[in-house]
Amino acid sequence: MDAVSALAAPSPVLAVPGAVAAPPGSPDESVPWHYGDPLGEQRAATERVAIVDRSHRFVLSVTGAERLSWLHTITSQHITELGDGRSAENLDLDLNGRVLHHFVLTELDSTVWIDTEADRGPGLLDFLTKMVFWADAQPRAAADHAVLSLIGPRAHTLIGALGIDRLPDTYEALAIPAGGFLRRMPWPSPDSFDLILPRDQLMSRWSELTAAGAEPAGSWAYEALRVAAVRPRIGLDTDERTIPHEVNWIGGPDEHGAVHLDKGCYRGQETVARVHNLGKPPRRLVLLHLDGSADERPAPGEPITAGGRAVGVLGTTIDHYELGPIALALVKRSVPADTQLTVGSTAAAIDPDSLVTDDAPQAGRRAVERLRGR
Template identity: 90%
Template sequence: MSVLAAPSPVLAVPGAVAAPPGSPDESVPWHYGDPLGEQRAAIERVAVVDRSHRFVLTVTGAERLSWLHTITSQHIAGLGQGRSAENLDLDLNGRVLHHFVLTELDATVWIDTEGDRGPGLLDFLTKMVFWADAQPREAADHAVMSLLGPGVATLTGVLGLDRLPETYEAVAVPGGGFLRRMPWPTADSFDLVLPREQLMSRWSELTAAGAEPAGSWAYEALRVAAVRPRIGLDTDDRTIPHEVNWIGGPDEYGAVHLDKGCYRGQETVARVHNLGKPPRRLVLLHLDGSADERPAPGTAVDAGNRAVGVLGTTIDHYELGPVALALIKRSVPADTQLTVGSTAAAIDPDSVISDDTPQAGRRAVERLRGR
């Protein structure tokens, strides 16, 4: 068993409860006895979440950024010191294979992604090096921990910092690693990428300083409420970036820049952006809480007797109750009555992003046709 697949030492903390078998988060704590209260702590105070099952890798070499720029969807050729971005690896048809976060710090690009997809991403990057001065390597000796809530500002002294980073900025932490601010799942979200050997000592320091332990349940509930997809749970082998709100540069908190050079899958991205519409869209569903069991990810979402989508992450939120993400056909109105198995569901209208603006390419075609 690899280091990344092994159970986290934080699971030995008193009160830590493991996720159900088969969960992608079963190697880290699911909750500590009060999953809804842990969510509230992450919104109102400060919570620390063990995400050490993330796969971490590094890319070094003089051409690391220019090389990554040519083979991925984000505009990162000029990414500055201490800056971060979200990025995608697409297949030839523009379908999403990998989603990852990267940070440029001290002549190294740090990348973290889903644990089960990390080896595949590393394999792709390694095969694409060719003659470039870039060296991708697994960094199994590093792990990810997240800090959530307005109270993170009280932890700067414990971390040895004099300030918190801005969104998508990373600052080095004395003793190793860095703290990076993210725009989700909450307004105050930070990832601490640290040497794995420091995982328990940092955990102890942060909780002693007031950070409340929160499990993956809390993190996932807040992510779902923010309508942020998780690859493999909220996407399938047909997903294109437009369907799950991943279009946009770093300033737009996206993972696909629409004004950059050629990369694998770009033709589909450009065609949908300029001429078409995505066939599906990611929405937040409110589920009937009276059902005995929550429907499982992958269950069909039906409108009457017609399947119109597929369910993604399903979870109980501390304020919204049972909610889920789902990929729904774009033609389905937001007020459509839906069912997921035997459970009634409704689309949250605030999660539906309007995409009815005429595209530049479509307008140009209409002008050529004299319309």
């Protein structure tokens, strides 16, 4: 089975008793949406430990002696010195600095493992393949691997079932004796782990981990925690105009970002540098609280208005077990946090804690002012 067919097929986890598939058209429709208690599943992931089927992620591998130096030259993250068992988030940008792909990569045992959104994977693989030229690097689809996520403060109770003696640190990956690896991520919570494993072990691992205490949770729970953490999902919380500064993807691995500001040339770098040194992004990603009294939730892509004027676009909308209906949105930078917003007929308000302060004068702007004698 090729990579696209493997991801389009319903996950075998959907056969688990109680598993409910996502509505048709959802990007997560091939994996369980919930198991009958979506809000309780979020609580399990926050207070105990939950297991989430994310086997629809597109996984690919890159081998070859120059795999890291080659990837470094064509993507936004600084990875030439990425050590064995280390990970990072990364972007592929177009010539104008707009985001085309977001992915997570892990260097382990002479292979770079990459996972990304199912619908973006073929395009990312095509780009990487076309950019090899003379480099000793071989990107290829890894349809025989899948992703499960473990979330919660009691994840340490699962190390015996995984065959490891400790949990990895943030962005660290530990090899699993039976195959695959466990990688710690900084989101959607501080206790988040991705298990990349051979696809033929998906159900046996699921059974072992649930027997060890991991509680099944659907994509609804994962998405609710992601939205609350103000972490964007490409294609849902971004559009064809999105640049990294708008969605908080600036920073190296130590800053949990995907764009390193001190590295060599790559496609789109000019826009990144110009915005960082001279300008401000036109929009910013915010967390919205939605009026929960409406019968239906607004859909991603709907315009956000203030006083009848369009000021943004809605992204992921989800019901959170504590916060109620929330959403991510891209809104104009000029919109104050206390602005009364509307999405269709639904009232919305910006969570002020989600705003990233970026009002400090940039180095480039200060230099221009000095040249002008100001």
